Amino acid sequence: MFCSFCNEEIAKGTGEIYVLRDGTPQNFCSSKCKANFVKLGREGRLSRWTNKGEILTSEKKVEEKKESALAKEIAQKLAEKGSAPKK
Numbered sequence: 001m002f003c004s005f006c007n008e009e010i011a012k013g014t015g016e017i018y019v020l021r022d023g024t025p026q027n028f029c030s031s032k033c034k035a036n037f038v039k040l041g042r043e044g045r046l047s048r049w050t051n052k053g054e055i056l057t058s059e060k061k062v063e064e065k066k067e068s069a070l071a072k073e074i075a076q077k078l079a080e081k082g083s084a085p086k087k
Helices: 031-039 051-056 069-083
Strands: 016-019 025-028
Touching: 016 031, 025 031
Parallel strands: none
Antiparallel strands: 016 025
C-alpha cells in the first residue's frame, strides 16, 4: 500500500486512512502527509520533498512505484519456481 500524498510505501499495520465524502479512501504514511492533503489542500506532486515531486523535478525520468510488497514477493517466488531445475 502506498501513501496517497507522497507515494511512499506504508508498512503493514501503520499509517492512517482518511475517507473522502464521495467514499474514496486515502492512505497516509504520516500526519505530515495527512495535514498537507486534508487541512492545507496541497497536492503531493507539487511538493518537492515527496516522491511524486522528485519524479517531476528530476532531470532523468524515474517510474513511480505502483507495485505492492506482496506483489513483489509473489513475482520473486514465481521467478524462483521458473528457474528451479525440473525433476
